[in-house]
Amino acid sequence: MRVRDILLLAAVVSGALLALMVAAPFLAPSGTFGDLDGTPTVIDNGWLGHGPAGVAYLIGDVVCHQEMSRSFILNGSQMPMCIRDTGILIGLLLGFSACVAVRPRAMSLRWALLGAALVCVTVVEWLCEGMVGDMPGLRIASGVCAGIGISVLLCWYLCRDIADDADG
Numbered sequence: 001m002r003v004r005d006i007l008l009l010a011a012v013v014s015g016a017l018l019a020l021m022v023a024a025p026f027l028a029p030s031g032t033f034g035d036l037d038g039t040p041t042v043i044d045n046g047w048l049g050h051g052p053a054g055v056a057y058l059i060g061d062v063v064c065h066q067e068m069s070r071s072f073i074l075n076g077s078q079m080p081m082c083i084r085d086t087g088i089l090i091g092l093l094l095g096f097s098a099c100v101a102v103r104p105r106a107m108s109l110r111w112a113l114l115g116a117a118l119v120c121v122t123v124v125e126w127l128c129e130g131m132v133g134d135m136p137g138l139r140i141a142s143g144v145c146a147g148i149g150i151s152v153l154l155c156w157y158l159c160r161d162i163a164d165d166a167d168g
Contacts, residue, residue: 003158004100010151011096017059018089021080024056031076033057036066056080070134084122087140091147098148099155107159111152118149 025033028050036057038044043061047054060066060080071078072086079086099107125142132138 006158007096007100007155010154011093011100014089014092014096014147014151018086018093020052020056021060021086021089022074024053024080025074025077027051027053027056028075028077033077033080035068036061036078037068038066040065060085070136070139083136083139084143084146087143087145088147088150090140091144091149092151093147094144095148095151096155099151102155107156109156112156112160115149115152115156118145118152121149122146 032050033053036045038061040063043058044066045057045061047058047061050057057080064081064085066078066080067082068078070082070084072083073079081089122142122145125138129139
């Protein structure tokens, strides 16, 4: 599989996950999902019987704290993932899509440094969160930065040794 195909697949998967997370609150009656606060990596709630929405909320239950006060509310239900994690999915989609457009041999060490810096934006936001209070706009923006940063780092890792256009 060529690097470009891997990056395109990553963009499609990111986009599909984002679409599922946004659609999930609308796949059940208004107000079905709320107060889901839990612990990442622990399945805190039961999702059987909710169909595709249950799949989205199960994924969110495993990877996110699902704190209601830090989640978008759609159709009277909180989204399966918090604001920051939603931003990360948006950033992954944007980042992988941009990486598909960039020629792999253009992926120099500068790209890796850019990716690392973008991830650090989220780390700094997370560390400063207690001092500045809860700011949803900053939370989603830092999540988008992290998602783009992660995708750029992965793209750089996949493309760093490509010397010609044969794999790209």
